[in-house]
Amino acid sequence: MNKKRFGLTGVVAVIALAFSTLVAPSASAATEIVVWADENRGPNLTKVIEAKGDWVSGYTVKVVTFSSFDALKTAVDNATDLTGPDIIVGANDWVATSAKNGKLAPITLSSAVKKRFTENNFFDLSYQGKLYGVPLDINNVAMIYNENLVKKAPKKLGDMVDYYNANKEKKKLVAGLCIAGGGTSWGAHSVLSALGGSAYRMKNGAVDSVVDPINPKELAKNISKYFLDAKGKSTGFFPASDAGCKDNFLAGKVPFAVIGNWEWKDYVYKGFKMNLMPVPGIKAGTYGQMFGSVSGALLTTYAAKRGVEAGAKDLLVNFFASTEGAIRYQSVELRPPAEKNAQKADLTAAQVGFGKAGSIAGIPQIGAILNGTAGSKSYWDLLPAFWTAVLVDGKDPKSEATKLNGFFKLNIAAGVKDL
Amino acid sequence: MKLLYRGKVTKTAKYLVVAFVSAILALLIQSAFAQGEYEIAAFLAIALVSIVIVYLTDISIPFKFLLPGMLFLFAFVIGPIVYTLVMSTFQYQTGNYISKDDAISRIQLLGVEADEAGTSFDVVVGRDSAGKVAILASDILTQSYFVANKEVKRDFLSTDITLNSDGIATAAPGFTPILDSERSTLDFEVSSTRFRYSDEYFILMEGSALGVLKRQVLTYQKDKDVFVNLLDGRTFADNGKGNYADVNDPSQILQPGWRSPIWFSHYIDLFTDSEVRKPLIRVFIWTIIFASLTVLTQFSLGLLLALAMNRPIRGRRIYRSIFILPYAMPSIMSILIWGGMFDTEFGAINNLFGTDIAWFQNALFARAAVIIVNLWLGFPYFYLICSGALQAIPTELSEAAAIDGATPRQIFSKITLPLLLQIVAPLLVASFAFNFNNFNLIYLLTGGGPSSPLDGDIAGATDILISYTYKIAFGTNIQNLGLASAISVIIFIIIASISLYGVRKSKVLDTFV
Numbered sequence: 001m002n003k004k005r006f007g008l009t010g011v012v013a014v015i016a017l018a019f020s021t022l023v024a025p026s027a028s029a030a031t032e033i034v035v036w037a038d039e040n041r042g043p044n045l046t047k048v049i050e051a052k053g054d055w056v057s058g059y060t061v062k063v064v065t066f067s068s069f070d071a072l073k074t075a076v077d078n079a080t081d082l083t084g085p086d087i088i089v090g091a092n093d094w095v096a097t098s099a100k101n102g103k104l105a106p107i108t109l110s111s112a113v114k115k116r117f118t119e120n121n122f123f124d125l126s127y128q129g130k131l132y133g134v135p136l137d138i139n140n141v142a143m144i145y146n147e148n149l150v151k152k153a154p155k156k157l158g159d160m161v162d163y164y165n166a167n168k169e170k171k172k173l174v175a176g177l178c179i180a181g182g183g184t185s186w187g188a189h190s191v192l193s194a195l196g197g198s199a200y201r202m203k204n205g206a207v208d209s210v211v212d213p214i215n216p217k218e219l220a221k222n223i224s225k226y227f228l229d230a231k232g233k234s235t236g237f238f239p240a241s242d243a244g245c246k247d248n249f250l251a252g253k254v255p256f257a258v259i260g261n262w263e264w265k266d267y268v269y270k271g272f273k274m275n276l277m278p279v280p281g282i283k284a285g286t287y288g289q290m291f292g293s294v295s296g297a298l299l300t301t302y303a304a305k306r307g308v309e310a311g312a313k314d315l316l317v318n319f320f321a322s323t324e325g326a327i328r329y330q331s332v333e334l335r336p337p338a339e340k341n342a343q344k345a346d347l348t349a350a351q352v353g354f355g356k357a358g359s360i361a362g363i364p365q366i367g368a369i370l371n372g373t374a375g376s377k378s379y380w381d382l383l384p385a386f387w388t389a390v391l392v393d394g395k396d397p398k399s400e401a402t403k404l405n406g407f408f409k410l411n412i413a414a415g416v417k418d419l
Numbered sequence: 420m421k422l423l424y425r426g427k428v429t430k431t432a433k434y435l436v437v438a439f440v441s442a443i444l445a446l447l448i449q450s451a452f453a454q455g456e457y458e459i460a461a462f463l464a465i466a467l468v469s470i471v472i473v474y475l476t477d478i479s480i481p482f483k484f485l486l487p488g489m490l491f492l493f494a495f496v497i498g499p500i501v502y503t504l505v506m507s508t509f510q511y512q513t514g515n516y517i518s519k520d521d522a523i524s525r526i527q528l529l530g531v532e533a534d535e536a537g538t539s540f541d542v543v544v545g546r547d548s549a550g551k552v553a554i555l556a557s558d559i560l561t562q563s564y565f566v567a568n569k570e571v572k573r574d575f576l577s578t579d580i581t582l583n584s585d586g587i588a589t590a591a592p593g594f595t596p597i598l599d600s601e602r603s604t605l606d607f608e609v610s611s612t613r614f615r616y617s618d619e620y621f622i623l624m625e626g627s628a629l630g631v632l633k634r635q636v637l638t639y640q641k642d643k644d645v646f647v648n649l650l651d652g653r654t655f656a657d658n659g660k661g662n663y664a665d666v667n668d669p670s671q672i673l674q675p676g677w678r679s680p681i682w683f684s685h686y687i688d689l690f691t692d693s694e695v696r697k698p699l700i701r702v703f704i705w706t707i708i709f710a711s712l713t714v715l716t717q718f719s720l721g722l723l724l725a726l727a728m729n730r731p732i733r734g735r736r737i738y739r740s741i742f743i744l745p746y747a748m749p750s751i752m753s754i755l756i757w758g759g760m761f762d763t764e765f766g767a768i769n770n771l772f773g774t775d776i777a778w779f780q781n782a783l784f785a786r787a788a789v790i791i792v793n794l795w796l797g798f799p800y801f802y803l804i805c806s807g808a809l810q811a812i813p814t815e816l817s818e819a820a821a822i823d824g825a826t827p828r829q830i831f832s833k834i835t836l837p838l839l840l841q842i843v844a845p846l847l848v849a850s851f852a853f854n855f856n857n858f859n860l861i862y863l864l865t866g867g868g869p870s871s872p873l874d875g876d877i878a879g880a881t882d883i884l885i886s887y888t889y890k891i892a893f894g895t896n897i898q899n900l901g902l903a904s905a906i907s908v909i910i911f912i913i914i915a916s917i918s919l920y921g922v923r924k925s926k927v928l929d930t931f932v
Contacts, residue, residue, distance in 0.1 A: 031603040058602035077893075082454045097897075101516035102525045102675040108623075108631045110539055128674065130529065174764055236764075240780065244765030301525070307607035313626035371897070377872040385872045392763070392780040403873040 033061045033303075033311050036076070036085040038069040040262075041295075044332045045089065051328070055319040059311040079103065084302030086312040087320075089136060092124035092293045093367040096418065099127040105301045106130035107313055113321050116339050119205050120364035125296045127368065128418050133298035134321040135338035137330065140292045141182045141190060141258045142276035142357035144267060149255040153277055155284040157194050160256055161226050164237045167255075174253045176237035177279070178245035181260025185383040186291055190258060190279040190361070191238065192383060194288030195222040197401070199379050200369055200412050207366065209416050214405035220398035222282060223390055232394055240387035258290075261335060264350035276353030278361035292362030294338045297321075369415030372407075382407050437474050441467055462498070466490050500911065507904035508682050510661040513897045515676040519661075522677040523639055526646060526663065529674075530637025534620060538632040541587040542624065544602075544609055547571075548593035552608050555580075555596070556622065556630050557588040564588045567614040567622065602627060637673070646673060685905035695902070698878040698887070706883040709789065710854040714847055716794045721801025722839070726831075728802075729809050739806075746799035754863040757792045780869050782880035789881050793860055797850070801843075808842040809835070848921030852914050861886040884910050 033056065037045050042065025049061050064085065066072040076088055076098065084103070088094075098104045109131065114122075121135035145153065149171065154160045164176030179187040189199060197214040200207050229235050239245070249257040250270050259267065264274065278287035297320040303312040319325035326342035336355040337343055343355060372378030386404045389395040444467040451460035469490070473482045517525070540556035547553040553568040565574045573593075581590035590596070597605060613621035614630065622630040637646050637655075646655040646663050655663035658672070661679030665671035688695045724742055728735055745753060760767040761778040769775055778784045816838075817830045825833070861867055867879035867886045878887050884906065892903030 057599040080454060097513050100514040100674050102521060103516075106529065108533070108539070108625045108629075110625075110629050111537075239764045240777075241763060243759070243762045248765060304607075304610060308603065309610040310606045310624060310627050311603060314628070317626055317629075381870070381872045385870065388777075388780045388869060389871065389873055392777040400873060407873070 031059050031308075031311075033059050033087065033308050033315050034085040035061060035063045035087045035089060035297075035315075036072060037063055037065055037089040038072045039065060039067055041089050041333060042066065044329065047332060048325070048328045049319065055325070056311050056314045059308065059315070061315060076103070079300075079302065081302060081305050084300055086300055086303035086306065086308055087133075087315065088298045088300060089295065090298055092139075092296055092365060093371065095125055095132050095296070095298065096127045096367045096371060098298070099130075099132055103300055103302075104132040105299045105304060105309070106132055107134070107299050107316060109134070109317070109321070113317055116321060116323065116341065118340070120292065120362065121294045121338050123364040123366055123419075124294050125298070126419065133296035134316050135294040136297050136320060136326075137295050137333065137335040138292055138338050138355065138358060139261065139295060140336070140354055140358045140362065141187045141260050141290050142354050143177075143190070143256055143279045144249075144259050144272060144274070144276055145256050146249065146252060146254075147273055147275065148252060153275060154256070154280050156280050157226055157282055160280065161235075161237055163255060165235070168236070172253065173255065174236070174248050175239050175245070176254070177256040177258070178239050178249065178254050179242040180246040180249055180257040181263055182258065182291075183384070184240065184242050184387055185380045186365075187242070187258050187260065188383060188387065189363070190288035190290035192219075192288070193290070193361075193363070194279045194281045194286075195219055195226070196282065197404070198289065198363070199383075199408055200366070200415075202363060207369065207412065207416055207419065209412050212405055213408045213412065214401055216398050216401035216405055219401040220396075223397045223401075227391060228397070232396075234391040234394075238387075238391065240384070240391040261350065261354040264354070265334075268350065274349040274353045276350070276357050278357045287361035289361045289363040290358070291365040292358040293365035366415060366419070368418035369411050371415075372411050377407055379408070379411065433474065437470060440470060444470070462493065466494075503904045503907050503911075506901060507685055507908050508680055509901050510676070510679045510681045510684075511901035511904070512899040514674060515661040515678055517675060517677055519677040519679070522675050525675050526637060526673050527635075527639055530635060530646070531623070531633040532636050534632045534634070539625075540622065540630040540632075541585075542622075542628055542630040543587075543589060543596050544605070544624070544627055545594050545596040552605060552612060553594060554614050554622065554624070554630055555588050555591050555594050556614075557582075557586070559586045562586075564591070566591055566594045567616065569612055570615055572615045572617075681901070685902045688902065689905060689909070694877070698876070699906070702878045702882050702884055702887045705786070705881070706855060709786075709881075709883055710851050710857075712790050713793045713797065713854045713857075714850050716790060717797035717850070718801045718805075718843070718847060720794060720798040721803075722805045724798070724802045725805035725809055728806060742802050743799050745795050746803075750796050750859065751863060753796055754792060754860060757788075757795070758864050761788050779865055782869060785865050785869055785881050789860065789864060792864055793854070793857070796860070800850075804843055804846055805839065808839050811842065812838045844924065845921050848917060848924070852917050852921070855883070855914060855917070856885045856910070857883065858885045858889065862889070 035045065035049075042063055046063040046065070049055060049063060053060075055061065066075055069091075072088075072090065073094070076090065076094065079085070088098075095104065104127075113134075117135050122131055125131055125133045125135060149167070150163060154163070160176055164173060167173055168176075177191070179191070181187055192198065197219045200209075200213050201211050202208060203211075224232070227234060227238050234240075245254065245257055246259075246263075246266070248254045250267070250272075258279065268274065278290060281287050297316055299309075299312055299316060303309040321339065323339055323341040326337045326339035327345045330337040330342055330345070330347075330351070334348060334351060336347070336351045336358070337345075347355070370379040372381075382404060386400055389400045390397045444463050448460050448463045448467065451457070451463060469486060472478060473486050538558070540554075540558055542557075543555040545553060545555060547566055547568055549568075551568045553566050555564070555566050557564050562577055563574070564577060564580055565572050567573070575588070575591055579592060580588045583589050609624050609627065613623060616622050616632060620632050620634045623633050625631050636650055637648055639646055644657055647653070648655075653671075654666050655671075655673050656666050658664040658669060659679070660676075660681060662672040662676035664673075689699060690696060728739055728742075732738075758779075759765075763769060763775065763777045763780065766778070768778070776784055778788045812835060816834050820830050820834055861881055861883055865879065865881045867882035867890060870876040870879040870882075878890070882890070888903045888906045888910065891899050891906065
């Protein structure tokens, strides 16, 4: 290279370096606590946290909103020491895997803070005896019925089946009860439970690993009685798929639907009353248990690496787990709060309805059991397969229920070790 | 103006472009280094140096044209292939995600336990008389108060300290609470310090106002690379698979594990582990059938329509426009619409035909649905290709054959089709390779299902290799990225072989030799 070229190269290098220095990202200040949330919770958290700026003295809080829940999950999966947040507002079933992957850090709460929540709330956010976050809002489903079709709340599952059989042709019903929210695994646990089965049984606040979760004979008998015709074919009362359920319920073609507490506004806007209740069981006064999971504000290991662990823990306690924080947040988020005192605050009919249904027939959602383990299958895959086998493929309910029970037992045996 | 006048504007523009690209690369190098991505930083540095040398000197004129392509080839083709290959030799799955050093650090941090009573203290963080970070702790129940730093604990009587209305100590002799402005500065020290309580127990801070009594249960012995449980004496040693396992009961492992090299274990599992092998063989067979049927049906329909449209018929232009419509629509939209139409209870297809076929719950029907939808998505492509190819075949050939007495069927089978196949054969091979990896269709239409986990199914009936790999890598709560990488390498070898065969057969590269 001649002198001129050296000069030009030098000029290019100087311009390049100057530019890169100007736009180089500066490391975030260690006084900032970073919270990641999805597209719904993010803006609401930003609003509430900014409205009262001193949740944690000496720190500022930055809420990063992701375009969707899936985008948030992907970001959590890909987070590194340099990019990860201090707190993640996420699903309870992220706890086991994220803790296993070394992304979450445990937190110990004082007894005063613990008292603000039910023990079940902590089940969801714990892994191997350690708590990884604080409960935020309750995710559950409840059954809604169309009062234009059904005048009174059903007392038994049989009442619903009778109504469907009597009005199927006359009112052109496409189903009797369907799952509009939560899918045919999470949302449909209430139906499985109404029929007498369960993913696991609870006893004195703990998982009962002795009793079988399903009595195959009883479950098969109830399925045959309520969901199948004399030839063993589905009557159409309960579809094995959740596709089209919401639209058909809103169109008046399905009298009963299980809906999620995140979508109640869609029903209210269409003029439906929030007559929410658990799915009725075989006998009057019994109900199918539904998963009452909580979303959590989860502490990450990145907080310690960024030097804001104490601040992040204070934010979890002072804001996310506080009565004031929960009331302020749920006044804009409009979900049932997990915090007990906030549950007594001025809530919408839907918040009250879902909360009530959950308190009547809720069962904690324990990811360590439900997610399955090596040698078994996850509950999330098994239950939809069970519905398909008995309602679509016409397989023998008893033998399928026996298989389901076998897998559930394997999952319980493996899962309780991680509790 | 002078520069322009002398015709040097292009050179100036070149220098500016090189400067801009160099600046971007310098920025990325800095960022990659900061994030510890040294391989990426090294590649970017090589790219930067190459660009500067090639474009600011006259070392090689051809390289000025080749360099961008080569850099992109390395960055987006060779790099990912090498990375996938490397990852396939690692135990890289849920629970084995971080480095070994990080795992050791996490196990040590998690290897503490609270005392049986779950004792906790209300705490004020400050400094002691020696200026060391210390805590002023209060146990309201037992009315015990003390100041502790890392080494020393000093007890106080309630009469010696200042209590607030809740009975929590707020000031003590020789103790100065920190200011709010100091909290973030001292955060790391406060969070990581084990404040002295007794020989066995220490206090760990949970935020800035709560201290919890803990003791170490698992301790790491660096010289032996083992963890020892101080309570029951159990020893956990490196099991060579990315976990510390109990030496007496290897099924008992400590979490988290780490990404550990296991060399060819995943590849061996593909052939020897029936849990992996059986579904893989089933999926592989269906992938071949799916790709073959897709090419066959799409080509057949496309050719049929092209032959029909090759004759002068009324409204030919309108028909041609209609045939191209499925190709013009975004395939994602088409797939989702078809998905709704195939729904058992509420779908248009069952309603139209008065059937109640469970399209996506029955393996046979789900496979049929996949082929039908893919036919809809792909036939316009072959229609266009065949239309063009038919027009390239000289009409004199068929006219001469007709004069010689050949029937239309003979003309088609002996003249048109062989000539057509010569032209479209490489495209058929390419289409096969594309459909071998047609992830979008399977993922959006059936999600790979149906499967019957109750009968032990792992893969779904419509899963093809790529969707099955995705499930293993990301589809469930238990992700196995290492195994998924190994399957990806196998897929790569298959696709590369098919492509190479296609290229050789079509003699595309002959023109370059």
